[in-house]
Amino acid sequence: MASRRHIIADDLRTQISTGRIKAGERLPSEAQLAARYAVSTPTLRNALAVLQGEGLVEKIHGRGNFVRHPVRRITYVGGGRRPDADTATDAALRMSVRTTHLPARGDLTTLLRVSASSPLIEFLCISHAETSPHSLARIYVPRDLAPADGPGESAIRQGVWARLSELRPPLAEVEERVSARFPTPREAATLRISSALPVLAVTRVATDTAGRVVEVARVVLPGDRADALFTRHTMSGDRRTEE
Amino acid sequence: MASRRHIIADDLRTQISTGRIKAGERLPSEAQLAARYAVSTPTLRNALAVLQGEGLVEKIHGRGNFVRHPVRRITYVGGGRRPDADTATDAALRMSVRTTHLPARGDLTTLLRVSASSPLIEFLCISHAETSPHSLARIYVPRDLAPADGPGESAIRQGVWARLSELRPPLAEVEERVSARFPTPREAATLRISSALPVLAVTRVATDTAGRVVEVARVVLPGDRADALFTRHTMSGDRRTEE
DNA sequence: GAGTGGTCTAGACCACGAG
DNA sequence: TCGTGGTCTAGACCACTCA
Numbered sequence: 001m002a003s004r005r006h007i008i009a010d011d012l013r014t015q016i017s018t019g020r021i022k023a024g025e026r027l028p029s030e031a032q033l034a035a036r037y038a039v040s041t042p043t044l045r046n047a048l049a050v051l052q053g054e055g056l057v058e059k060i061h062g063r064g065n066f067v068r069h070p071v072r073r074i075t076y077v078g079g080g081r082r083p084d085a086d087t088a089t090d091a092a093l094r095m096s097v098r099t100t101h102l103p104a105r106g107d108l109t110t111l112l113r114v115s116a117s118s119p120l121i122e123f124l125c126i127s128h129a130e131t132s133p134h135s136l137a138r139i140y141v142p143r144d145l146a147p148a149d150g151p152g153e154s155a156i157r158q159g160v161w162a163r164l165s166e167l168r169p170p171l172a173e174v175e176e177r178v179s180a181r182f183p184t185p186r187e188a189a190t191l192r193i194s195s196a197l198p199v200l201a202v203t204r205v206a207t208d209t210a211g212r213v214v215e216v217a218r219v220v221l222p223g224d225r226a227d228a229l230f231t232r233h234t235m236s237g238d239r240r241t242e243e
Numbered sequence: 244m245a246s247r248r249h250i251i252a253d254d255l256r257t258q259i260s261t262g263r264i265k266a267g268e269r270l271p272s273e274a275q276l277a278a279r280y281a282v283s284t285p286t287l288r289n290a291l292a293v294l295q296g297e298g299l300v301e302k303i304h305g306r307g308n309f310v311r312h313p314v315r316r317i318t319y320v321g322g323g324r325r326p327d328a329d330t331a332t333d334a335a336l337r338m339s340v341r342t343t344h345l346p347a348r349g350d351l352t353t354l355l356r357v358s359a360s361s362p363l364i365e366f367l368c369i370s371h372a373e374t375s376p377h378s379l380a381r382i383y384v385p386r387d388l389a390p391a392d393g394p395g396e397s398a399i400r401q402g403v404w405a406r407l408s409e410l411r412p413p414l415a416e417v418e419e420r421v422s423a424r425f426p427t428p429r430e431a432a433t434l435r436i437s438s439a440l441p442v443l444a445v446t447r448v449a450t451d452t453a454g455r456v457v458e459v460a461r462v463v464l465p466g467d468r469a470d471a472l473f474t475r476h477t478m479s480g481d482r483r484t485e486e
Numbered sequence: 487g488a489g490t491g492g493t494c495t496a497g498a499c500c501a502c503g504a505g
Numbered sequence: 506t507c508g509t510g511g512t513c514t515a516g517a518c519c520a521c522t523c524a
Contacts, residue, residue: 003493006428029509040495042285045510053425062503062509079475176473180423180443180466182296185249194511198441198466200423223423223441230419230473232322246512272490283514288491305490305522437492 008037008047016056016067027057027065052197055224059194068225074134076202076221078176078230095127101143108140111205111216119143126190134225136190139217172209178202178228187220198223251280251290259299259310270300270308295440298467302437311468317377319445319464321419321473338370344386351383354448354459362386369433377468379433382460415452421445421471430463441466 015021027033027048034044048065051057058068103117112120123139179201188195204217221228258264270276270291277287291308294300301311346360355363366382422444431438445462464471 002428005493031509040497041510042496042513043494046493050425059510060503061501061511064509078473171477173477174475178421178443178471178473179469180441180464182293182441185245198423198425200421221423226422228421230321230421232417232419232475234414234416248512274490283516284491285494285515286513289512302491303522304492304520307490 004037004039004043005046005050008033008039008044009050011037012047012051013054013056016051021067023067023069025067026063027067029064049196052194052224058224074221074226076135076200076219076226076228078202078204078228079174079232095125098124100124104140108216111203112140112142112213114142114213134191135219135221136187137217137219139215141215142213145214171206171214172211173207175205175207176202176228176230177205180223183220191220191222193222193224200226200228202228247280247282247286248289248293251276251282251287252293254280255290255294256297256299259294264310266310266312268310269306270310272307292437292439295437295467301467317464317469319378319443319462319469319471321445321447321471322417322475338368341367343367347383351459354446355383355385355456357385357456377434378462378464379430380460380462382458384458385456388457414449414457415454416450418448418450419445419471419473420448423466426463434463434465436465436467443469443471445471 012021012027021027028036030041030044030048033048034041037044037047039047048057048059052059055070055073056068058066060066100122102120102122104112104114104120105116108114108120109116109118112118114120119142120140121143123137123141125135125137125139127135127137180198181201183191183193183195183197183199185195187199191199193199200221200223202217202219202221204215204219205213206215206217208214255264255270264270271279273284273287273291276291277284280287280290282290291300291302295302298313298316299311301309303309343365345363345365347355347357347363348359351357351363352359352361355361357363362385363383364386366380366384368378368380368382370378370380423441424444426434426436426438426440426442428438430442434442436442443464443466445460445464447458447460447462448456449458449460451457
């Protein structure tokens with residue numbers, strides 16, 4: 001029942017958790033490890049894939065396999081009107097934003113409840129922490145809701161979200177659909193992760209009190225270093241609808 | 244940039260979406276497909292893994308690869324006090340429940356905020372729809388909150404959740420942490436999915452108005468056929484705490 | 487038992503990163 | 506250039522399903 005990859009993964013896992021291999025250290029090369037465990041390279045790579053999925057090991061092409069620092073987990077906080085995944089703690093993450101004008105098409109027309117070719121603005125946000133990118137968000141807003149084109153990239157960070165929050169009727173509903181899947185080749189390249197590692201994908205639809213969809217966001221987070229957190233406070237006396 | 248597996252996956256995907264291969268149909272055997280595309284079996288299997296991850300194809304050991312019916316998606320509804328993942332629509336899913344008494348240990352002590360070895364009850368819930376199992380939930384409740392042992396399995400469905408809902412102070416907070424990861428070998432065997440397919444894992448912590456943790460649930464859903472849905476209604480005039 | 491997928495082998499060749 | 510990981514090959518053998 002226990003396949004070889006799991007036996008090897010278990011062995012390496014205990015070596016990591018007991019500190020025999022320390023965080024940040026490089027593992028021996030895959031060829032060396034394959035020789036040590038007397039398995040072929042694909043099998044050894046499968047064992048490493050298990051550890052990657054657990055967030056214990058990070059592969060870097062051309063350099064080697066590294067033991068991950070266990071702390072580095074991102075938390076996407078749901079239910080809000082945040083532009084992007086935020087770490088709960090440090091705000092010291094750089095974020096790059098690229099703005100694109102485009103017509104509505106495909107799923108977006110359904111989600112935003114607009115007609116095809118309706119003008120949209122896409123904000124493509126990539127946040128980095130330290131060296132590696134770690135979240136990708138594509139945010140779509142009907143163009144008439146977006147701020148004027150003038151201010152340029154730098155103003156977006158405080159600009160768009162503040163305006164959407166304050167100049168518009170408050171949001172009535174935020175709906176977030178979360179799924180676990182593999183990244184598209186495009187997403188894998190952008191996030192610099194293996195396309196064999198699962199990602200957490202969040203599709204967020206925000207509706208204002210008038211029932212208009214004011215924002216659709218597609219957030220992709222690497223599964224090995226991110227969680228999504230949803231909290232619901234039930235006021236006392238508030239009977240939740242049981243349906 | 245386009246690897247062979249993706250080229251093959253793209254070809255099969257269009258054959259499926261254009262209806263040349265219909266839902267429910269069996270694909271040719273992997274050996275036949277490998278011969279047709281002139282690749283080795285591992286490469287062809289990688290191509291099928293891509294489609295599996297997209298939820299288009301389901302492998303059944305000893306039988307073949309089948310085109311999935313696109314409708315069959317489960318939705319886990321967050322924020323509630325539901326025992327398990329429910330389909331939004333049909334209640335025609337069988338669920339088996341196994342009850343186990345066990346002492347608190349590991350993460351559970353932290354999550355439930357009880358001391359180690361504190362008595363717990365575990366409800367292991369497996370829900371089936373049609374032929375295949377499609378969700379696994381392990382629910383942990385402090386033993387003094389659980390109903391008397393008497394009623395037996397059959398009463399649990401309406402029993403536990405009704406009691407927890409009504410006999411106790413109402414829940415004050417439900418916190419759900421979602422992650423994308425690979426299943427443990429145990430989970431893969433229970434859900435009858437490949438251990439190479441990502442799952443959506445939800446850890447739900449429910450707290451009552453007295454601040455006591457009354458339930459911890461670990462829900463595992465196959466990523467290729469499940470989403471989690473979280474909805475937040477913001478009352479007009481209700482300024483959400485901006486952190 | 488025949489046919490299927492699941493795992494593994496022992497290499498090969500290509501792409502990336504660093505000196 | 507050299508060592509690294511990324512992808513692929515052409516088989517082998519085992520486990521599962523069904524007749």
